[in-house]
Amino acid sequence: MKKLETAPYKGVRDFYPKDMTLLSYIFSNWKKVVESFGYEEYSASPLEPTELYAAKTGEEIVNEQTYTFKDRGDRSVTLRPEMTPTVARMVAHKENELPFPLRWYSVPNVFRYEKPQKGRLREHFQLNVDLFGVDNIEADVEVINVAYSILKKFGAKDSDFVIKINNRKILGALFDSLKISKEKAHKISKVIDKKEKISPAAFETAIEEYAKGKTETLISNLESNQVLIQTLGNDHGEIVKLMKLIEALDKEGIKNVSFTPTLMRGFDYYTGIVFEIFDTSEENSRSLFGGGRYNDLLDIFGKRKIPTIGFGMGDVTLKDFLETHDLLPNYKSNIIIHICVITEEARDYANSITKNLRENGIKVSIDISGKKISDQIKYADKKDIPFVICIGEDEVENKILKVKNIPTHEEKEVKEDDLVSFFRM
Amino acid sequence: MKKLETAPYKGVRDFYPKDMTLLSYIFSNWKKVVESFGYEEYSASPLEPTELYAAKTGEEIVNEQTYTFKDRGDRSVTLRPEMTPTVARMVAHKENELPFPLRWYSVPNVFRYEKPQKGRLREHFQLNVDLFGVDNIEADVEVINVAYSILKKFGAKDSDFVIKINNRKILGALFDSLKISKEKAHKISKVIDKKEKISPAAFETAIEEYAKGKTETLISNLESNQVLIQTLGNDHGEIVKLMKLIEALDKEGIKNVSFTPTLMRGFDYYTGIVFEIFDTSEENSRSLFGGGRYNDLLDIFGKRKIPTIGFGMGDVTLKDFLETHDLLPNYKSNIIIHICVITEEARDYANSITKNLRENGIKVSIDISGKKISDQIKYADKKDIPFVICIGEDEVENKILKVKNIPTHEEKEVKEDDLVSFFRM
Known part of the structure; x- marks a missing residue:
């Protein structure tokens, strides 16, 4: 008989008891913080109908990066690549019974068919935190505060990370003021989302394709908050709201916040505020996690809109962050x-x-x-x-x-x- | 745009916060008990190479009841239908580094492509408890004691359940004494495993196919422990060992134990002791969960044999049991x-x-x-x-x-x- 391999399937992890102790430590801190804010746990199966992701998750992810297969009854099934469509589905399913606002969290495993590399595996765990049913600054502050408090709980200092914030509507207003069409604006957004991954020259060329003759103005607005605020006017509704949010975060003691107009986040479903937390260290200067407001997602189920803000935080990038900043706990046996x-x-x-x-x-x-x-x-x-x-x-x-x-x-x-x-x- | 369905994929469950509270209660009691016995948690991905199940899980399960698909790299992948092959793989992978005995547990979700019905879903959670590296009665007692202590922790009385015990070697000795060939013995074992699901007449006919002329003797041995012990002799090694085990359980205060020679358990990998816990109530008189000793499973990885005993306990059958015996806790919010x-x-x-x-x-x-x-x-x-x-x-x-x-x-x-x-x- 052929001897079987003992290694796990490519790109996924085995958790031996010592590895599991670290994972449990991460889960336990996540739960303690989110529950202290009154969030309740929910869960769902990783098996979802493929069509759930077709509408809003983004084409690249669905077509190239999911585990999708036909079940024995010829239904197309996908292993969830992210939790947001699932939680939206669950809320839509019981929208008449549930007492809003909902403060919900979950710690699902999510799957992506990617080339395994540092910080990216084919399966990882992701804390998902969502606040359904409130569209105001208090809600935005609370959710960002949860994210901030989690990093503090793990022992991070304010100087270890920065919270970049944007509102997609600000960029929309900029496109409007430059008379760029909706269609082109969408394309340009996709280019801006990739800004950090390409050279300045390549970025300029890509922008020029959709913003012929307006590239220089556009880029100068994207590169300087002052120029942008001048263009839109500091009494512009979305600018005022964003400044109020930053002020309210400051009052909660959250000061490592940076308004970053080029922050887009990949998913198509975000409608307003987006935020992303970045490691400030040189060795690991990368995005740690992020989230944003998605007020329209329940549309895809034919339900009324329920304003929502939430974020997802993965265990792999968090562990890299903790390692970089020497915040990993020493191993201790559970057995006394x-x-x-x-x-x-x-x-x-x-x-x-x-x-x-x-x-x-x-x-x-x-x-x-x-x-x-x-x-x-x-x-x-x-x-x-x-x-x-x-x-x-x-x-x-x-x-x-x-x-x-x-x-x-x-x-x-x-x-x-x-x-x-x-x-x- | 077509409106999407909000119901979950067929046969799996959404856990709203109230459902989750119950699931967390079950998980928490599982963990408390197994950790009090010094068991450590491990975990692994639900994605496994399909060949892992081909050897020992049983043909029916692999060919008809798994979620199996090709990944984008043309590898055949299966969503684990049970955890035992995975844990055996992990132990085999690090057998030289791990300090034996290992007391390990996990709470994986497992998947079966079945027609959903009461107590059977396409995905459920299953506590898996295994003790690797010891082949003696103390090990058997400990693992059965863990199973017993869990039901007690949930508030069950001894009269609510019975622990049926058998040793596959006893049946083997009986087949030998009746001069039934190994090959026919295997077929008869499969028939015996189905005994409770078919009529006595059908059972007799099925046995007669493989035990021509010996059916009556065989059945009388299976139906009466006294007859069986007489046939083998009460000084037969396996009988003596089983009696010692029952005595040792009694000393630990575990008295609701019944020697049941027809208890087989479905998996092909069991090598000796098998046990299965049954609900004694009339409304829900079914198998709750079980386990057994599998000393040879690491063979499939070309590794030395490591004697192991373990069991798996599912959340769905457990919940039915708790419901039947009025042992479900009242809902309490986590938020104070x-x-x-x-x-x-x-x-x-x-x-x-x-x-x-x-x-x-x-x-x-x-x-x-x-x-x-x-x-x-x-x-x-x-x-x-x-x-x-x-x-x-x-x-x-x-x-x-x-x-x-x-x-x-x-x-x-x-x-x-x-x-x-x-x-x-």
């Missing part, structure tokens, strides 16, 4: 005690000690290998379990246990009756 | 307080109160809808948030807050400085 069994005669007593600790919520493993005692202790050490208790005839007789702290080499005698409270301290 | 804002002038103060509660780990939402105050309170009530605090000019001035308990209609005045400790009680 390993019980070693010196003689088989002592097993029943060892079992009863184990059971009592366990029933008091203490995470404990017991040796069942029957190996010699030094190997049992070595095993606990290898697994980074901090405490061992060896149980033999003496312990059975005296009901006094020697608790050994492996990292510090300390040993302490504890009476059986005091064991639970000893570990609860 | 909703802050209502009476006038916009009070918003800054309301924000500061909210921020302080939040930073002290209390889950709190704040109104940003600007609706009238009675609607804000109604909203909290609809969402089952137990406490509301309404903040207006009086509160801004006096720094005294009225904490209203919605379910009890109690109201209490609390000073701003005492608010955190009030909710921490």
Whole structure:
């Protein structure tokens, strides 16, 4: 028989217990912060009808980057490449029953058929946070505050990242003032979205294709906020709203904010405010995550519009960020005690000690290998379990246990009756 | 434009926040129990190479019940229908580095292309618990004890379920003693596995096909443990071992155990002990979950054998069981307080109160809808948030807050400085 490969499928990850500890740490911080803001968890299957993504996700992603296949009933199914269409579908499905505003979050895995590279895998986890049903600055501030608070929770300093903010409507107003048609404006937006990935000359050439004769004016507006504000007027409605938002964020203590008119975000469904958080370090100066306001997405289900703002934050880029800024936690085993069994005669007593600790919520493993005692202790050490208790005839007789702290080499005698409270301290 | 459907893909579930609360309750109890036994969490992608399942999962499942498709690189990929091949692959991949025994668990979603019906969906979650590297009764007892302790944790009584146990080797010994060939024995095993699903007459006919002339003897052995033990002799090695296991379980307080020689379990990879937990209620008298010992599975990767025992427990059947026995918890919101804002002038103060509660780990939402105050309170009530605090000019001035308990209609005045400790009680 041919021997099977043991590596995982290309571009996805196996999480061994140590890897899982880090992933759980990330999930746990995500949940703590978003729940402290009153957000509730939802979830859905990664299997979705393909048509869900056809309308608004963007052609490139759907046609070239999804896992799409026919099921045995000849339905076209896609493994979700992002969560937003799913959550919009769920809200649309029960829009009459749900009490708005909804503060919802989820931690789905999402799939993209991409060439695996740093920060990009074929499957990753993504915190999704959305606030449905409110279209005002308070809502925008709250959602950006959630994003900000998460990075702070992981120990990031304000100087480690910058929050770039834009409103797509500002760019729309600029196009209008330059008398650029809607159709061309859409094309130009796509070019602007790619600005950081191409050379200034290539950028200029690409713009010129759709903004013949207006390229210089357009670029000078995109490159200087002052010029842009002058063009539109500082009493322009969208400019005023954006300034108010930045002021409100400042009042919440969020000061690492930068108005960036060229910030587009890839998805077609954004209708107004977009924001994106960038790492400020030189080694990892890349986009970490972002989001924005999408007020019209429920249209695709034939439902009333529900104004929404949200963002998605991936585990892979976050982990790179934490690594870059030396914010990864040290590994700690979940298991607190390993019980070693010196003689088989002592097993029943060892079992009863184990059971009592366990029933008091203490995470404990017991040796069942029957190996010699030094190997049992070595095993606990290898697994980074901090405490061992060896149980033999003496312990059975005296009901006094020697608790050994492996990292510090300390040993302490504890009476059986005091064991639970000893570990609860 | 065609309006999209809002229902999920057939046979899978959307988890709205209330559904999610129940799922989280199930996950949380699973984790608490398995971690108290010293088990560590691992995880992997649902995408696996199809060949991983070809060897041991069973033909029917692979050929008719999986989601299998070609990726854009023409590799055949399967959405995992079960977790055991994945965990075996992971262990095989690092067998030289991992400190055995391994106590591992995971809570994957698994996929089957089945006709959706009660207790069977196309995707469900399944706790997987495995103990790698030990082949003795202590290991068997521990894993069965984990399964038992989980049901107890959910509030089940011993009388609510029975743990049926068998050892495939006992049936093997019976076939040997009746001089039935290995090949026919395998076919008969498959028939026995289906025993509960067909009529006694059909069962007899099916057996007769492979055990011509020996059907009556075979069935009488399968139907009576006494007859079986007499046939093999009560000093037969496998019988002795099984009796010791049942005795050891009894010593751990696990008494609802029944030796059931016809218990087979579907997968081809089991090599010895198998067990399956059945609901004893009349309304829901079905298999809940099960597991067994698979000592040879790493063979398929060309690695040394690592003796393993484990089980898988699905969320859908568990939920049905909890429902049947009235063990489902009442819904409780994760959010403790909703802050209502009476006038916009009070918003800054309301924000500061909210921020302080939040930073002290209390889950709190704040109104940003600007609706009238009675609607804000109604909203909290609809969402089952137990406490509301309404903040207006009086509160801004006096720094005294009225904490209203919605379910009890109690109201209490609390000073701003005492608010955190009030909710921490």
